[in-house]
Amino acid sequence: MLVKYYSDMLSKKSAIRNLFDFGRSRAEEIGKDNVFDFSIGNPSVPVPDSFNESLKKFADYKDGTLVHGYSPTLGIQSVKEAIAASLNRRFGEDYTADHIFMTTGAAGALAHALRAVCEAGSSVMVFAPFFPEYVPYITGAGCIPKIVPPRMEDFQIDFEKFSEMLDESVSAVMINSPNNPSGVMYSEDTIKKLCAILSDAEKKFSHPIYLISDEPYREILFGGIRYPYVSKLYDDTIVCYSFSKSLSIPGERIGYVAVDPRAKDAELLVPVMGQISRFTGHNCPPSIIQLAVAENLEVTSDMSVYERNAEILYEELTRLGFRCVRPDGTFYMFPEAPGGNSEELSERAKKHDLLLVPGTTFGCPGNFRISYCVETEKVIRSLDSFGKLAKEIF
Numbered sequence: 001m002l003v004k005y006y007s008d009m010l011s012k013k014s015a016i017r018n019l020f021d022f023g024r025s026r027a028e029e030i031g032k033d034n035v036f037d038f039s040i041g042n043p044s045v046p047v048p049d050s051f052n053e054s055l056k057k058f059a060d061y062k063d064g065t066l067v068h069g070y071s072p073t074l075g076i077q078s079v080k081e082a083i084a085a086s087l088n089r090r091f092g093e094d095y096t097a098d099h100i101f102m103t104t105g106a107a108g109a110l111a112h113a114l115r116a117v118c119e120a121g122s123s124v125m126v127f128a129p130f131f132p133e134y135v136p137y138i139t140g141a142g143c144i145p146k147i148v149p150p151r152m153e154d155f156q157i158d159f160e161k162f163s164e165m166l167d168e169s170v171s172a173v174m175i176n177s178p179n180n181p182s183g184v185m186y187s188e189d190t191i192k193k194l195c196a197i198l199s200d201a202e203k204k205f206s207h208p209i210y211l212i213s214d215e216p217y218r219e220i221l222f223g224g225i226r227y228p229y230v231s232k233l234y235d236d237t238i239v240c241y242s243f244s245k246s247l248s249i250p251g252e253r254i255g256y257v258a259v260d261p262r263a264k265d266a267e268l269l270v271p272v273m274g275q276i277s278r279f280t281g282h283n284c285p286p287s288i289i290q291l292a293v294a295e296n297l298e299v300t301s302d303m304s305v306y307e308r309n310a311e312i313l314y315e316e317l318t319r320l321g322f323r324c325v326r327p328d329g330t331f332y333m334f335p336e337a338p339g340g341n342s343e344e345l346s347e348r349a350k351k352h353d354l355l356l357v358p359g360t361t362f363g364c365p366g367n368f369r370i371s372y373c374v375e376t377e378k379v380i381r382s383l384d385s386f387g388k389l390a391k392e393i394f
């Protein structure tokens with residue numbers, strides 16, 4: 001019999017999916033170029049040449065089992081060593097290969113991190129605005145999401161609300177900085193304050209509270225801003241990384257978990273994740289892709305495109321009267337919907353062939369997400385539609 005829990009989900013079709021369907025049918029009518037689709041976070045800048053060269057090189061290997069055979073459950077040793085060395089060099093950490101677990105993207109990394117440290121029935125705290133898939137990720141691990149309301153003025157953490165909600169049931173806190181959907185990065189002060197509260201809570205409740213740091217946008221930062229590496233500031237940190245955005249390869253499904261060497265049970269967490277992969281089916285990520293990313297750990301696609309798009313949109317939207325926190329990175333921004341109803345704004349925007357995602361699913365119904373991983377030329381052409389929308393609503 002069909003499982004009701006999942007079949008019930010079919011009736012709650014996501015806002016992003018609805019917009020995507022609308023965009024597709026509209027594109028058939030007026031042409032793809034005339035639909036300003038800011039709904040999906042699919043990287044648009046080309047994959048770096050060096051990644052494609054690595055792929056071609058490995059595809060030509062005579063030893064097919066190395067590149068096309070099963071990967072070891074925890075990942076290919078040389079790849080894990082290369083990742084540990086790169087993180088140590090860049091962030092002053094002291095990982096070894098034993099702290100790295102290869103995964104199918106950030107989704108795979110989060111599935112294992114959550115299951116490894118969060119007993120079923122415990123709570124996992126998340127800060128709004130948040131990536132909507134966090135809810136199924138957490139509930140799928142048998143846990144309960146506890147959503148901390150947003151600090152609207154700058155999208156840093158509302159510590160008063162966080163402290164009120166942090167109780168004994170909490171096994172982990174998830175953060176995503178720089179953030180989807182706001183584009184905002186937590187400052188070092190914010191991270192330090194969060195870590196201090198968590199350290200006190202660990203003592204008070206006599207159990208570890210892991211900080212699960214979801215970092216797929218870590219490499220997409222604007223204006224030379226420096227990334228405060230979370231694991232340096234809190235021992236019980238599990239970093240979840242993905243190459244989806246930094247190398248523009250979301251379809252290749254590759255990422256990793258990096259367990260801080262000082263975390264509670266650090267030496268067991270990666271082997272335990274190997275066991276968990278037998279349940280999740282997210283096991284043995286493709287060998288050839290592991291080998292190719294290992295040769296490109298400090299390479300990224302041309303992120304300047306996203307920075308330029310962010311500048312153009314931020315300047316024009318604020319000029320038109322929209323209020324918006326300036327993004328520090330990613331390819332998202334999250335302006336306020338005038339009047340506070342983002343669903344209504346998204347409907348109105350559709351009339352101008354602008355696809356904007358209502359903030360409801362991100363835990364902020366008064367804002368809307370613009371995903372600007374599109375060509376700059378298209379961003380510029382979209383400004384006219386934003387102007388018409390602004391004229392209508394202000």
Ligand SMILES: Cc1ncc(COP(=O)(O)O)c(C=O)c1O
Pocket residue numbers: 041104105106107108131176180214216242243244250254255
């Ligand atoms: C914040 C965040 N976490 C996780 C993911 C999932 O990443 P991946 O596609 O690498 O599994 C995404 C994807 O958009 C994301 O935005």
